Amino acid sequence: MKLLEEIAYEFGKGETNWNSEVLLELINNYYLSKSISPIRHLDDITKEKATISLAGVIGFNRGNPNHMKTNLAEYGLFSLKLADYSEEIQSMV
Numbered sequence: 001m002k003l004l005e006e007i008a009y010e011f012g013k014g015e016t017n018w019n020s021e022v023l024l025e026l027i028n029n030y031y032l033s034k035s036i037s038p039i040r041h042l043d044d045i046t047k048e049k050a051t052i053s054l055a056g057v058i059g060f061n062r063g064n065p066n067h068m069k070t071n072l073a074e075y076g077l078f079s080l081k082l083a084d085y086s087e088e089i090q091s092m093v
Contacts, residue, residue, distance in 0.1 A: 003030040008057045020077045027077075030054065041089050042069045042078050 007026045010018050028038035031049065039045060045065045055062035060071045073080050 003033060004053055004057055007054070011057060011059075018075075020075065023075070024077050027054070027058075039072075039078075041085055041092065042073065042080070043092070045069050045072070 003026060007023065007030065010023050010026060024039070030053075031038050034051075036048060037044070039049065045068050047063055047065050050060065050063050050065045050068045052062045054060075054068075058068065058071055058075075060067040069078075072078050079085070
């Protein structure tokens with residue numbers, strides 16, 4: 001199965017059944033396959049990461065990193081609270 005299909009399959013399970021760690025790993029594997037750095041926190045999401053391909057799968061406006069950030073936070077993949085991150089991530093943000 002292609003990475004985008006795997007991501008779509010995980011999202012298709014519904015919010016109560018998906019594993020946020022698996023989803024984030026799949027999304028980051030997709031980025032790595034495109035030679036794009038992975039997402040560690042919401043500030044890592046750039047216009048480059050808000051790709052057309054992922055927009056259709058995750059459900060955000062393509063090329064809109066703020067919409068992507070909002071959706072990933074709503075899906076529970078990331079927290080909007082800085083205190084929820086490790087000290088290392090907090091120092092990067």
